[in-house]
Amino acid sequence: MMQRSLIFSSTNPISPHLSTPSLPPVNTVIPERNRRWIAPSSSSQPSFLRFQNYQRTLPSLLCTVEFLAASDSVTNQQQMASQEEQDTRIAKISSVIRVIPDFPKPGIMFQDITTLLLDVGAFRDTIDLFVERYRGKDISVVAGVEARGFIFGPPIALAIGAKFVPMRKPNKLPGEVISEEYSLEYGTDKMEMHVGAVQAGERALIIDDLVATGGTLCAAIRLLERVGVNVVECACVIELPELKLLRLTTCVLFVSDFLCAMPICQA
């Protein structure tokens, strides 16, 4: 089986725990699985503070993805933008993501990517960052998670020459589907994919706008792996860093392996 790596920086508190995936970190309260609308701990984090974490995004991540790094040719590396240029783009992207307090309910700091879509340059940079990472990696499937994964997934798919496969909420797809249930704060939800959209042995990238607990991405991974697809990586625009430990425990509980995720920004 292809090795997956958890691609966060070495300072990420999750990393030390990866070697013992069946045990949650000491003193960690195991959260309700897959809580939605997670409120970051600091409710009014100014955007300049958000910039401080950017060094921990793409450049360090690139070193830790073994199977991707192995296939990186010198030419590929030369084609990639410089770290400085990447940092500048990431800072810009983050600055145009609007944060709306108390939406959709009190205590939630909603990360609104619609303002990113209004900025043509920042939207293009977002897509480019992903494309630079995944072009030439023999990925034939980009799976987008409803709803906001449908915004970022298709342009990435087109640019890297992959098909786009929607992972939809229940009863939206007209054909025969396979589904995967996952837990929510209250009750469960389901994610569905058309039968025949992907074939065993294909290499897939999963795209969403945001990773909070990781429950949604884990469900998407399970859905694709059930039909024999190799999930190369999950990528999202935003991560809620306060939730890393929550995500670890969620992932440990939900997948035998561990989640691979590449957020390009931190909220």
Ligand SMILES: O=P(O)(O)OC[C@H]1O[C@H](OP(=O)(O)OP(=O)(O)O)[C@H](O)[C@@H]1O
């Ligand atoms: O990491 P998690 O804790 O699973 O949360 C992340 C998911 O939550 C949001 O979607 P949501 O389910 O609200 O659906 P929407 O995009 O249709 O609003 C977001 O777009 C991710 O898909």
Ligand SMILES: Nc1ncnc2[nH]cnc12
């Ligand atoms: N804080 C948040 N903002 C936007 N989408 C989310 N999904 C889960 N938590 C979220």
